[in-house]
Amino acid sequence: MYYIDPHLHMVSRTTDDYETLARMGCVAISEPAFWAGFDRGSVDGFRDYFRQLTEVEPKRAAQFGIKHFTWLCINAKEAENVELSREVLAMIPEFLDCDNVLGIGEIGLNRNTPNEATIFQEHVQLAVEHDQQILIHTPHLEDKFQGTRMILDMLGDHSGIDRSRVLVDHVEEHTVKAVLDAGFWAGMTLYPVTKCTPARAVDIIEMVGSERLCVNSAGDWGPSKPTAVPDLVMEMRRRGHAESLIRKIVYENPYTFFSQSKKFELRDPASRNGFDV
Numbered sequence: 001m002y003y004i005d006p007h008l009h010m011v012s013r014t015t016d017d018y019e020t021l022a023r024m025g026c027v028a029i030s031e032p033a034f035w036a037g038f039d040r041g042s043v044d045g046f047r048d049y050f051r052q053l054t055e056v057e058p059k060r061a062a063q064f065g066i067k068h069f070t071w072l073c074i075n076a077k078e079a080e081n082v083e084l085s086r087e088v089l090a091m092i093p094e095f096l097d098c099d100n101v102l103g104i105g106e107i108g109l110n111r112n113t114p115n116e117a118t119i120f121q122e123h124v125q126l127a128v129e130h131d132q133q134i135l136i137h138t139p140h141l142e143d144k145f146q147g148t149r150m151i152l153d154m155l156g157d158h159s160g161i162d163r164s165r166v167l168v169d170h171v172e173e174h175t176v177k178a179v180l181d182a183g184f185w186a187g188m189t190l191y192p193v194t195k196c197t198p199a200r201a202v203d204i205i206e207m208v209g210s211e212r213l214c215v216n217s218a219g220d221w222g223p224s225k226p227t228a229v230p231d232l233v234m235e236m237r238r239r240g241h242a243e244s245l246i247r248k249i250v251y252e253n254p255y256t257f258f259s260q261s262k263k264f265e266l267r268d269p270a271s272r273n274g275f276d277v
């Protein structure tokens, strides 16, 4: 089945991973900016990273027929450095017109600190001023519930936000309803260590339905599996779910969310004429 992975950090993966993803049906990837495995020392480190995301990765993906899209920000972990964060925020507009940039992300919280919250709100303001979609990282494990609550409260305080253009990622059983009920999109991350397994993600789909819900692998530097979305497809088939429901989750939902950006263009491989879902 063709699918889109809406959250996959390909800068940390090999070219062989691109080939495997293509073989498994991946036709498009969106890659949010994140922590690089180390704290960067200057705004120029981020400028080079954004060039990698906007110039290098699209070419690497295209070799295997995969469309590559991206999101820009300084991640929550490095946002603890407020001075550097503000330099990065001031530099981001240099890249917003690039062909594959869908918006601002993945912004959010890591340890739910005041500095992280300040920089989160400044990113939201930047997104609103530049009419950008937003992709949000929620903290893991014991910080997730409170961090998600804080993020929803901060978004609720901002009058300029169109909730249908915001995706809140890494939701789990205890946070998914609050995100969907508030009118945002939600993403489930399939991950071998923290976050969701494919079986838990299917449980959640069975609980809350398929509206405004996406799944991703978040493949990154750590123990992660870039082909986790096909694992979810297999689990849904094993439980007897309809192919149309599976396709909605792994292809049509991310397609619909991303299509709110005029930069997003994807020829549907299953359609003879292209562009129709």
Ligand SMILES: [Zn+2]
Pocket: 007, 009, 032, 034, 106, 137, 218
């Ligand atoms: Zn991520």
